[in-house]
Amino acid sequence: MFDQFLVDLQNGERVAVFVCVGLYCVLVAGYSFFKQYLVSQWPFVWGTLHKAEAKLIMPDNSLSEQQYTSKALYSYQVNGVQYEGTRVSAMVIVATHNARAILNKQLQGIQKDAAGRVKVFYKPSNPKKSLLIKGSVAQIVFTSLFFFFGVYLLVTYGPKYL
Numbered sequence: 001m002f003d004q005f006l007v008d009l010q011n012g013e014r015v016a017v018f019v020c021v022g023l024y025c026v027l028v029a030g031y032s033f034f035k036q037y038l039v040s041q042w043p044f045v046w047g048t049l050h051k052a053e054a055k056l057i058m059p060d061n062s063l064s065e066q067q068y069t070s071k072a073l074y075s076y077q078v079n080g081v082q083y084e085g086t087r088v089s090a091m092v093i094v095a096t097h098n099a100r101a102i103l104n105k106q107l108q109g110i111q112k113d114a115a116g117r118v119k120v121f122y123k124p125s126n127p128k129k130s131l132l133i134k135g136s137v138a139q140i141v142f143t144s145l146f147f148f149f150g151v152y153l154l155v156t157y158g159p160k161y162l
Contacts, residue, residue: 005161018157025150047076047120054103066097076120078127085130
């Protein structure tokens, strides 16, 4: 059966391609769930936010073709060692000029205290790795949809190759 699957895949058979897409979705989403769990265990320290913005990453003459992503610059200290970070979230969102509001909404998720300091989540085994936002409901929903789409494709088209 596996040999037939490979032949069908090489020939571009729709069912074989759907099975590959399903496997990809399940594997990527499974890995993402695992990483989200690990990040959810990261401790935090209070840091200083120097800049947070929706930054233009793909300039274009047409506004609707321009692409933006969230960028930040912050500093924090772990066990007496000073670090700088730039990652806002583990989930990188790229938005067009017209959808930049999504990025601004993401940046509003940065947690601040009364003194204006920000929560910086860091990886205990490698404090250079840090985030300002651990995760969100939207991230879990997106990953779940991706996972269940893959399961749907495997259940619907996979039995041909069993």
